[in-house]
Amino acid sequence: MNLLLRNALLLDPETGEYTEGDLRCADGRIVETGRGLTADVRTEDLRGAVVLPGLIDAHVHVTASTADLGSLPSTAPSYVALQSARTMNGMLSRGFTTVRDASGADYGLADAQAEGLFRGPRLLFCGRALSQTGGHGDSRSRGTHRHDDHPCCAGLGRIADGVDAVRAAARDELRKGAHHIKIMASGGVASPTDRIDSTQYSAEEMRAVVEEAEAANRYVAAHAYTARAVNRALELGVRSIEHGNLLDDRSVELFREHDAFLVPTLVTYWALKEEGREFGLPEASWRKVDEVLGAGLAALERAARGGVKLVYGTDLLGGMHRHQNTEFRLRAEVQTPLEVLRSATTVAAELVNMAGEIGTLRAGAHADLVIVEGDPLADIGVLADPKHIRHVVQGGEVVV
Template sequence: MSALLLRNARLLDPAAGEYTEGDLRCAGGRIVETGTGLKADDVPVIDVRGGVVVPGLIDAHVHVTASTADLGSLPAQSPSYVAAHSVNTMGRMLERGFTTVRDASGADFGLADAQAEGLFRGPRLLFCGRALSQTGGHGDSRGRGTYRHDDHPCCAGLGRIADGVDAVRAAARDELRKGAHHLKVMASGGVASPTDRIDSVQYSAEELRAIVEEAEGANRYVAAHAYTARAVNRALELGVRSIEHGNLLDDRSVELFLEHDAFLVPTLVTYWALKEEGREHGLPESSWRKVDEVLGAGLAALERAARGGVKIVYGSDLLGGMHRHQNHEFRLRAEVQRPLDVLRSATSVAAELVGMTGEIGTLAPGAHADLLVLDGDPLADIGVLAAPERFRAIIQGGVPL
């Protein structure tokens, strides 16, 4: 059943930021029309009785294969075991209203194809394959006493190590060969990596430029993990399209985002969750101690970026058992952003980042019929989106869950 008619709805298209009263009809998994008094034409009808209808949500920074916060243990796990966990994780994401997700390293074409073919219920999956990391970078999960890196060809790890311009070109081309929607690069240190500093800058300018060139040649783009202003600014200057995290950005960063028409994907909820319960979900003690370096700065960075007019996209970056907090990001962002801007970050602005404007994140005819029916007004209370129990219906491709 991909044909459906919603009656008596309050339709909220994020781009316009205004409500219209009426009906919405879908067929063939797409939105066909909106208006008043639409004919049912023998399709199923749901009378939502004044419920608010918004586009399905988009989370642009997830790790669906991260079944634990101990990322270093993933390469030792069976790929089939990781895939089973991923199916469960994606199903739960759909139940939280996320009908499209962008994986920021770990997922591959197998999971994306299986979801698209209907082998399991989950959000549409935009994947990058494995993130590119220098030796000793954020994507290098080896401890100091480990020499060899097991680059298993399947999906059980998040990163792949490549050093030097020729090697990073080959790695980028390989991920693109496997169908990557974007490339992910580790441009600074991070919390979950065992041997680097958060304030380190990773990859040379020549290596980063080569990765960007390969992505642009394939009509794709690069997303960069980066925390400090030094790492963020260099990545933007070299043509990176989206900065992941950006907790320690500065005023010059804001200028560069605007100059290069780039996007910021903050992930506030993961630091909150890692601090609260990261260790019980596998985060090593040494990584847990790093959390404080970025925890308090994230909200200030978001406020600075929002005030400066940066395009901001929704991301969660949760790991293992902490995935259940995915919607809490709405509450955290509402501390410094207007509810409408937070909603746009998870719909229309996210769609622009991933190159799917008009396809997702909108109620316009022709878009995928990915819809949420809410019991409340998200422009008055963004907490409606943070509480899936207040979703009257979740519809993907015209099919209610």
């Protein structure tokens, strides 16, 4: 965990500036940067390669080994855990040293990664997402009466209806160590019985979840597509909107008023359209993709132009996880490379309440680093294609 990187180009996402010099890590943290540093530790001469903070993906589903989400609750937890470990290993190899799971992962996976039982990014989890009956987290078909809420890691959602029930569900996820609470505030693509343009949960139910999260010094993230769903969630105190493909100008105003964050996930719609059925997405869900596919880039442009805090997220499922870095290229159609990089470093760190700890090269931060060949500020392809990654450093140790 002690490492010296010499002759590097250090890229500070906050300023967008490069500094030539060295970087020293000790006990898993960045100790100092400068010129001519020396230490009796493992030393890597980078010969001008670029060092940037480890990347953060703020919307992943590490337990989603298939796009057929309705099949997960009947999958053995042991199988899901091994698939998740493989998925997280791939994420780390692509430069993501921290990921925020948006439902499915639990404390077991987070603890196992932290203890070094498998190789993967730091895992910030919410446990199960809260869903109303017939909502985006309800994977039952119309002909299924009972809902199997077995507390293993295989399912992504849990059903809770009514103020008392959602309070208890939120408290239960917080009891198990959730870093945030996820709620389904609108319909979605992968759910079998709802409409994308629906709003979900009453104002009273949503407000109760926000109150419980705030009481525990945590926050609420909400799955929401339409402006109607986005705006009511923001007005009720939700901190993070996931997707937001159909937001409007009022949404932009509310994001700024409430100092909230938007986590677009453009790559998943492209991947679902191209490969979703191959990786298990039911035909009915595949047909719903078009309702949000074309709107995502326009929503991103509207939000960026309006000064919304934008965070990197991908939301990929099954074999489509390999496209994780493609989100950089998609966002660069409307944002500068530096803005996209910040969404995966400094802004993402602020969202997950770890500013100064991750997403930065400041002294004292976790020594999570990505070393790349090429200038990502001149060519976003340096980040969009993992072949440009020379090394990944996690906690001061070269792991890739």
